[in-house]
Amino acid sequence: MTIKAVIFDIGNVLIEWQPERFYDAEIGEARRRALFSAVDLHAMNDRVDLGEGFRDVIYETAEAHPEFRAEIRMWHDRWLELATPTIDRSVRLMHALRAGGLPVHALTNFGIQSFDLAKQHFGFLNDFDTAFVSGHMGVIKPAARIYEMVEEATGLTGDALLFTDDRADNIAAASARGWQTHLFDGPEGWANRLVADGLLTEAAAA
Incomplete structure (x- = not known):
């Protein structure tokens, strides 16, 4: 056909779309590995992709992991830097x-x-x-x-x-x-x- x-x-x-690369540049590879080991950020993003609120899901996840609060919020606040070039x-x-x-x-x-x-x-x-x-x-x-x-x-x-x-x-x-x-x-x-x-x-x- x-x-x-x-x-x-x-x-x-x-x-x-390489979030790990962004975080390596921002917080260093060791801190990024600790973050991604402690928090399933890709599962968090799946919730957004399924239609849940972009900011709501990410900020909720950040509050659930206060030791990484600032880093997780970057997924929302600096999203355009994650999605580039x-x-x-x-x-x-x-x-x-x-x-x-x-x-x-x-x-x-x-x-x-x-x-x-x-x-x-x-x-x-x-x-x-x-x-x-x-x-x-x-x-x-x-x-x-x-x-x-x-x-x-x-x-x-x-x-x-x-x-x-x-x-x-x-x-x-x-x-x-x-x-x-x-x-x-x-x-x-x-x-x-x-x-x-x-x-x-x-x-x-x-």
Whole structure:
């Protein structure tokens, strides 16, 4: 079947998402390791991605761990510094696909308020045909339901969809529904895939 839409993950596909790197730079690796060992910050973030309040969840977690209160609050107060830098070539690929007339969507684990903040800072996040955001959907990848909801909204299923994500579990869940997939490990490989599938010319993918 011809690919009728391309779907991008956002974190580590369009924007780097490496909280550990941020904390290493801010508080040092030893303190960061102690923090991440004592507090499951990624589980905290999953709550945000499921639609709970961005500030509420993080500040609640900070109060539950007063020895790390200041560091945990950074997850909210300095969030844009955690979510940086932009992966510029991936953004160019997204725009090139849209310029060619192909629908391009996002499917992302992202909170409601944090996505609103990101859209203000990263203008290209406003350029998708549809942004499927877990916080609004009430379910996160790799749960099968989130992929089913994309199919219902787009009217597309199976190999009409090409999806890229940096996490193997998210890719496996999409593959299980028959989607075409690409495990993102850098923009060059993704560009090569788009050219190989005939979705972009080499010039457009450069």
